[in-house]
Amino acid sequence: MRLPCEVSVVSRLLPSAGLRGPGRSVRAVVALGKPPGGGGGGGGAWLLVSTARHRPGTKYQLRENIGQLFTKFVEEGKATIRLKEPAVDICLSKANVSQLKTFLSAVKLADRSTNEETLPLSTLVPPKASEVEKPKTKMTITSRKDYPLTRNFPHTLEHLQASYCRLARIDMRMLCLKSLQKLDLSHNHIKKLPATIGDLVCLQELNLQDNHLESFSVALCNSTLQKSLQSLDLSQNKIKALPAQFCQLRELIQLKLDDNELIRLPFRFGQLSQLRFLFVARNKLPFLPSDFAKLSLESLDLFGNPFEQPKPLVPDMQLKIPLTLLEYSARATINYRLPYSCHILPSHLCYDLEMSKSCQCGQACLSSFIQTTVTMNLHRVAHTVVLVDNMGGTAAPILRYFCSLTCYSQFLDRHL
Template sequence: MKLQCEVEVINRMLPTFGMKNRGKGARAVLSVGRQQDKGAGGIAAIYLLICTQKDRAGSKYKLKENIEHFFTKFVEEGKATVRLKEPAVDICLSKANASTLKSFLSVVRLAHLGNTAEKLPLSILTPAKTSEVEKPKTKLTIVSKQDYPLTRNFPYSLEQLQASYCRLARIDMRMLCLKNLRKLDLSHNHIAKLPATVGDLVHLQELILHNNRLEAFPAVLCGSTLRRSLHSLDLSQNRLRALPIQFCQLQELVHLKLDDNELIRLPFHIGQLIKLRLLTAARNKLPFLPHSFQGLALENVDLFGNPFQEADPLLPSIQLKIPLTLLECAAQAVVNYRIPYASHLLPAHLCQDLDVSKRCKCGRACLNSFIHITVTMNLHNVSHTVVLVDNMGGTEAPVMCYFCSVGCYSQFLDKYLQSNR
């Protein structure tokens, strides 16, 4: 039985002599096994062997009836302490896999009891291999297909992984087992689809999928643990035409890159990304920006090379229904009074309609009955730094606006005409 973790051996007698422990753990491999005990007539006794990079032969501690106490309050965090009687030391364990640590402590406890020694499936103790006591690898970069591992697994301890120019057609499932992963760079591959299991990477902060063949971003990822962890997302140079309605659930996003796709619209509620500071969506097919875009507070925005339509507030598109249908009235009430709804309460198509409800200038909601126009917005109103929208030096872009009634549109029109006299 072996356990890889950080270990600090604290001698409890040192303070008696006015001395202090070093107070620093070291990467080690702990083994519980048998070894011939010359002092006991050649009977195999069970020992705990601690091997480090500096001491691969290791230090041995007898276990039978030699444990004073187990400290396991933080075992779920991969921490525990084993207090020995002789010598008077505390063996402090940290940064261990929680389930492996529990199993290891169970074996140590059985060895301490002594009467089950023959039943434990233990081997003879041997010095640790160099690979076992080396510091865990946290970063791996692969930039060619020849270097991509086909027969061996990725180190479980990886926090940053780059696998670029490897011609990957899909995400390797072995990557999705790396639970410590914080940055995953799969740029310059041939990936066409993202599996839902990407959302199982609970610590993932940065996902780079630049220059692949993605045609969609799965809605299921927006509701996964990524909504609490993902800070940076690069989807540039793919084949995306739209992002799902649920995309704005990724509330922790700070950087979002969408350049060189085929986007015909940005997420409807993009203004809900209150932490977003950098947005690039250059060279797409955006005719206008969503109404909620005005709620962003960016540091840098780049919308160059989009075929923006010319805004004309005097040419409204009228989709009013008079009188309002019962469905429209009920939907407005749900949105205005913030009544919770979900697919287990309402039909799925109604939930989708509510998800894209519009807001009038007066603050009221509208669903399928509204007037909409495009107005010009200077991007400096939402961003400190603005990349020019076109080659003419412009920094303005059309934004969609909605009105719930003729009265609200008339009030806007009066103000607009007065300001342009």
């Protein structure tokens, strides 16, 4: 029985001699078994602690030799085996919890057993070098010739970079790396993202700069990335629009969308409440969504977008008088915060309610409204603003909605 973990062997006699114990824990394999040929100075089970520096390891007899087992933090993968002779504490950490519990149960049985046959033991042999080496957590590949074609990626990877490898699609082997926190696939030829990226539950940073992407799927927006993704780089691609569900990635802190073909930002962009760094330079944005005013950013770059001149006196009239029953019902549902779901309403109505607009008076409107653009100083939403154009401007047009002619008239009276 073997247990991969980190180990620190501490002598209890060192303090009495005025000496300090060993330093930090090291990667090791702790094995339970019997010595080759039954040797080792006694029968019964023995413990073998092997490290990368000393693979043959150190053996400790267990029969009637355990002073105490400390298991208070076993749910964190930690435990300590206190031996009577020699007077040492074998401190285990960073172990798999279920494996550790099984191992400790076997250690208890080995301590009490007087009959070896009741405890089936294999012969102790030193582990392979790969078993005691520190798990590889970072891999950087920056050329096609270095890309692993015949061997798998280490399953312990937390940071993987595979740039300039001419990848046309994401390697499915990467999507099996459940500990992956940072994935950098910049400067490749990737055209489409598989929905299974959302299965990387620990993924915090995703870099897809300089690829051939044309979209970002709804499936990714609805995946576990909602809770984990903090940094997303989609710059230098061919994306024309992001889905409305993109705003469900509410843990995003940094978002890079430079050098795409974006003609609009998602309607509910203001829902990205954690967003602090936003880069959308050199796209095709004519204006900003109304929700943009809800952001609170540290840095904002919108340079090089063909923003239209605001025209508050030339509105887009979508107002229908009298209002339809559907419009009345939808407004009441939003304004009075009535609960709704796909179990109560058809899914298309739920989607329409989620896409409702907000008037300046605070009331909602669905498909009957007045739309126009007004000027907003970007310093209202960001501490640092890159100039919008070569003329030194820091203002951009933003959409505004009005639920009635009265609200629109009041707006004109106040601002014109």
